Amino acid sequence: MVHLAGPFILGAGAGTAARRLHLPVVAVYATDMPAYARAYHTGPAGQALCWRRLRWIHNAANRTLAPCAATAAELLSHGVERVWLWARGVDSRRFTTA
Numbered sequence: 719m720v721h722l723a724g725p726f727i728l729g730a731g732a733g734t735a736a737r738r739l740h741l742p743v744v745a746v747y748a749t750d751m752p753a754y755a756r757a758y759h760t761g762p763a764g765q766a767l768c769w770r771r772l773r774w775i776h777n778a779a780n781r782t783l784a785p786c787a788a789t790a791a792e793l794l795s796h797g798v799e800r801v802w803l804w805a806r807g808v809d810s811r812r813f814t815t816a
Contacts (some may be wrong), residue, residue, distance in 0.1 A: 719744060722779065726751055730775050737778060745779035745786075746804070747772075747793060769796050 720736035722729035722745040729745070736743045751772065755764035776782040776798045783804035784790035790801045 722746065722775075723773060724748065726771065726775065728770075733775060733778055743779040744781045744783060745776050746783045747776065747798075747801075748785065750789075773797050 719740045720732060722733050722743060724746075726749060728790045733743050733745065751768040752765045754808065755768050758764070767782075772793075773796065776793070777800075780800065782798055782801045784793055784801050785804060785806065788801060790803050
């Protein structure tokens with residue numbers, strides 16, 4: 719299995735190599751590149767380009783892991799398939815000071 723931790727640039731090549739070797743691929747969505755496109759004033763075209771690349775990378779993976787439900791919903795609304803919630807962090811019910 720190949721884990722793409724940052725697939726927007728370097729990880730995309732690793733995903734391509736993994737698919738050629740018939741290895742399963744899991745991609746993590748961690749950086750909101752369309753938000754960077756907005757922040758750097760690339761306009762709707764820049765955001766659309768980011769979403770197109772994200773769809774290409776993540777839809778080629780067997781699974782995309784999203785850090786929260788809101789992000790998962792956003793990915794799905796932009797055409798990313800096979801999105802799974804990747805709950806991380808501390809279980810506040812299990813580890814409490816009370």
